[in-house]
Amino acid sequence: MKKNKTHLISNGILIIVLLAVAFSMMVPFLWMITSSFKNNNEIFLYPIRWIPEPIRLKNYVEVWTKIPFFKYFRNTFLYSITVTVGQIITCSMAAYAFAKLRFPGKNFIFMIYLATMMVPWHAVMIPQFMINKRLGFYNTPWSIIIMNLVSVFGIFLMRQAMAGIPDDLCEAARIDGCREFGIFSKVVFPLCTPSLATLVVFQFTFMWNDYLAPMIYLDNDDYKTIQLGLASFRSQYNTDYGLIMAGTVCSLIPILIVYICAQKYLIEGVAFSGLKG
Amino acid sequence: MQKNDGKKNIKIKYRKSEVISGYLFILPSAILFLTFMIIPIFMGFYISMTNYDGFKTMDFIGIKNYADMFKDSYFTISLKNNVIYAVATVPGTIVLSLLLAVAVNKGLKGSSFFKTVFFFPYITSNVAVGIIWSLLFNPNNGPINNFLRGIGISSPPDWLLSTKWALPAIIVVSIWKSAGYYMIIFLAGLQAISKELYEAADVDGAGGLTKFFRITLPLLSPTTFLVVILMTISSFQVFDLINVMTEGGPGRATNVLVYRIYQEGFKYMHFGYASAMAYFLFFVILIITIIQFIGQKKWVTYQ
Numbered sequence: 001m002k003k004n005k006t007h008l009i010s011n012g013i014l015i016i017v018l019l020a021v022a023f024s025m026m027v028p029f030l031w032m033i034t035s036s037f038k039n040n041n042e043i044f045l046y047p048i049r050w051i052p053e054p055i056r057l058k059n060y061v062e063v064w065t066k067i068p069f070f071k072y073f074r075n076t077f078l079y080s081i082t083v084t085v086g087q088i089i090t091c092s093m094a095a096y097a098f099a100k101l102r103f104p105g106k107n108f109i110f111m112i113y114l115a116t117m118m119v120p121w122h123a124v125m126i127p128q129f130m131i132n133k134r135l136g137f138y139n140t141p142w143s144i145i146i147m148n149l150v151s152v153f154g155i156f157l158m159r160q161a162m163a164g165i166p167d168d169l170c171e172a173a174r175i176d177g178c179r180e181f182g183i184f185s186k187v188v189f190p191l192c193t194p195s196l197a198t199l200v201v202f203q204f205t206f207m208w209n210d211y212l213a214p215m216i217y218l219d220n221d222d223y224k225t226i227q228l229g230l231a232s233f234r235s236q237y238n239t240d241y242g243l244i245m246a247g248t249v250c251s252l253i254p255i256l257i258v259y260i261c262a263q264k265y266l267i268e269g270v271a272f273s274g275l276k277g
Numbered sequence: 278m279q280k281n282d283g284k285k286n287i288k289i290k291y292r293k294s295e296v297i298s299g300y301l302f303i304l305p306s307a308i309l310f311l312t313f314m315i316i317p318i319f320m321g322f323y324i325s326m327t328n329y330d331g332f333k334t335m336d337f338i339g340i341k342n343y344a345d346m347f348k349d350s351y352f353t354i355s356l357k358n359n360v361i362y363a364v365a366t367v368p369g370t371i372v373l374s375l376l377l378a379v380a381v382n383k384g385l386k387g388s389s390f391f392k393t394v395f396f397f398p399y400i401t402s403n404v405a406v407g408i409i410w411s412l413l414f415n416p417n418n419g420p421i422n423n424f425l426r427g428i429g430i431s432s433p434p435d436w437l438l439s440t441k442w443a444l445p446a447i448i449v450v451s452i453w454k455s456a457g458y459y460m461i462i463f464l465a466g467l468q469a470i471s472k473e474l475y476e477a478a479d480v481d482g483a484g485g486l487t488k489f490f491r492i493t494l495p496l497l498s499p500t501t502f503l504v505v506i507l508m509t510i511s512s513f514q515v516f517d518l519i520n521v522m523t524e525g526g527p528g529r530a531t532n533v534l535v536y537r538i539y540q541e542g543f544k545y546m547h548f549g550y551a552s553a554m555a556y557f558l559f560f561v562i563l564i565i566t567i568i569q570f571i572g573q574k575k576w577v578t579y580q
Contacts, residue, residue: 014380025456028398029401044419046418116314120559120562126548127320129542130324131316150310155306211402212520216543244412248405255402259397267396
């Protein structure tokens, strides 16, 4: 009895502490949101007025007229979707070969794939840039799409999912006269949907947030991504804090939606990337 | 699983159709890897020994770039800053993320809510986060300094405008941003610890702290080790936040390795020299990875 009581109290304290930590971790975002509804003078008032008064929508209206946000959104969406679809194809195909087929050199090739994971992207960005330029992809969306069309993470994730599917299932399909591509696309692939969801969410988030690669490759404003747009918007209007905050809020909305809808898959992906090490 | 496959391979002859489809299935990813990863690895090494400027000149100059690098105070400063950044962010993030993981793992009501909140900063973009924090750190009337003045500190630091405080400010933002990510990895580790151990400790009358130091920490050490490695690797790749918040400044106060590579390579088009620095980065990360390999083996045998 007594133990239960102390337990209850300690749990209560823990929850209060956690709430305090959660609030302080959210403060930057809360401040961003409230500031986006204020004008410059109101933003830097102390103490902070968390609920703006009056609520000004002006920043949100202006943001869409002062900067081609829509164009940046559309571009980033297109790149993210292309890359995600591409990765689903390339990664799950490679994963199928590694998980379900037998051919000479398989383990060696897989080792090389894994080894490339240790190479930091920043170490190869210069030669990669030269190759992209040579292929004529520089300053076109293809530059950042093509080099992201495959990922070791994706292959590894899908291979793990496919390894869990019984070989008998494939064998049965083979006996039924199913071709290898048919077994892959009709039997194995549909059974991997949870891992596919993880891959999709991961890649989308990655592409949406990517900054350095688009910065290096996309000079033409028509091709720029949301992060580039946001960064240049910020340097252009660098004293108009309310406006900048409204733009930042807008840039975060798609990620927030993905997070709310598919949080489970994101967190699973992170746990997976940690386990594999 | 893998070992069994290996044994079968020796006994059973490959089926021709399976071999062909195996290679065909690998082909798309192999072409992409070859073009954008494997060729660049070798190319980068060669370029690092030339004076390539992105246009015409490309003379072989041996290890001159590497030798110059260590005489270049700009490079050594960025390396020093990067080491400071790593030494500060790694323990800071570990402590915070471990505490968050342990607290969330208690299985209290609402723990999934806390998990959601703590993880959120990680998936937001560095650009957005950098912009928000730059305003928060505004030295004149930003909320942080307003608050510090409010509690009686008459001349708070200039944060991102001060050579002394810019790097610490970025370190704080990094810890805040990545704690949730490592919390998830720690949670996976915590869930692998058997509940019976805690029950046995309860029977022995062990308190919460004893359990934490005697059971949780030792059994979590493989995860902690992995997290240290992952974090160290990623702290040598920090770029976005720095570019958005300080552009390496003021002066050279927040210049780090990747920022330096970016500057030399893409601002001044010194591809040769930048490649040498990129290879140095590669080398640093390779060493960390080797340490991980050795350490992992050690821990596996202990378990």
